[in-house]
Amino acid sequence: MHVAIPLYPRFTALDAVGPYTVLAFTPDTTVTFVAAEAGPVTDDRGTLTLIATASYADVPRPDVIVVPGGPGTMEALSDEALLGWIRQAHEHTRWTTSVCTGSLLLGAAGLLSGLKATSHWAILDHLERFGATPVSERVVGSGKIVTAAGVSAGIDMALTLLAQARDEVTAQAVQLAIEYDPQPPFTCGSPKTAPEGLAERALSVIT
């Protein structure tokens, strides 16, 4: 299985590296970070740079794509090289996936029309402009398109995908390998559970 993760300026690191770590631990799987051109791409904080080892043109037909989100998504909505790659890769993928605001890029590539999809809670409604039906769930599957909620949801999405792409025991083995037995210190990771007023604080952290 060949997985490609596109990087673009001001992506959120965990959006990409969460699913990456899950899928890279999967036997007989290769993950390639791609970008418009091979080389360094810096994240939304300006403090972490990942290396894309291939260009979009180098990886035209991956089995799976995982499109991360981040503050840079809004500018990337007019990045025709990225959108064109997503659109063309999607024709041959087994799964086309996104994390966080990455679903807006799937939408801008024309892939979400008439489908249910999710995204980061702060911009969930924006999916409607691409003809999608926003769904406030952690992982949303619509045929071969799978979208995840914000940032950390990519880990859950990748494990869910892996169980389908391979089998449940392989996904469970990876979950145990990365000791994914989460114990968040607070019950506030979703707008559904967060105390009143916390969303405003969270938005000020993101921007």
Added chain:
Amino acid sequence: MHVAIPLYPRFTALDAVGPYTVLAFTPDTTVTFVAAEAGPVTDDRGTLTLIATASYADVPRPDVIVVPGGPGTMEALSDEALLGWIRQAHEHTRWTTSVCTGSLLLGAAGLLSGLKATSHWAILDHLERFGATPVSERVVGSGKIVTAAGVSAGIDMALTLLAQARDEVTAQAVQLAIEYDPQPPFTCGSPKTAPEGLAERALSVIT
């Protein structure tokens, strides 16, 4: 607050990027990836390269250090440049922390003698050779030293730390910003909950 995360060959990406994303979203916080020399460092799968933007010598007195683990830890146990930096930085840190097998590096630096600590379940007992008492918990605090269990536990550790370093509302805002409302697809992320035989499968995934 200045956080430094040392990178060494064959670290596990999520060990570093989980806590990084939490702490980099924290207001008035800078995170710097450091290494023996500034430059690219490649992870345990050989497919993801992060850029260290500073050398150990460039960042002698960070407020917090987060030492990631990975298959490369065993070789790093004899990396005197890394161990010396950990040892000296620790003299001035507010918190000295690790994720996964990174705790073995704290041990090799001489910091865990007589203390409780945790690590990845697969090598938890190895902490004894450094005089530490292994504890099978997700996050273990011993004064200013905080160790986390395997890979994904660094996210819980960083949020716990943040609540202490700042305040609970700031930590909650970051938890909501990264939408950390985990919904793992299986109940098997710890040896305590995993079905019989899964640990062997997980070990074959790691190595």
